[in-house]
Amino acid sequence: MSLTLPSRKTTIVLLGILVVGFVITTTRLGTMAESLLYVGYMATMPILFGAVVLGGVYFGVKHLLAA
Numbered sequence: 001m002s003l004t005l006p007s008r009k010t011t012i013v014l015l016g017i018l019v020v021g022f023v024i025t026t027t028r029l030g031t032m033a034e035s036l037l038y039v040g041y042m043a044t045m046p047i048l049f050g051a052v053v054l055g056g057v058y059f060g061v062k063h064l065l066a067a
Helices: 008-026 029-066
Strands: none
Touching: 008 029
């Protein structure tokens, strides 16, 4: 099995990701992106917790009614 080079499209996408990452880490965009990630995380966790609780109640009631 010999190693092959990635396709041109894959190479361009990977280089684009590297350039975007470099720009974000070397400018103030990094701190803005970090704060957006924190806000997104703080908004997502209560929603996921509520979904898990509601799912547990739903399937618990469904199980009890089926028995």
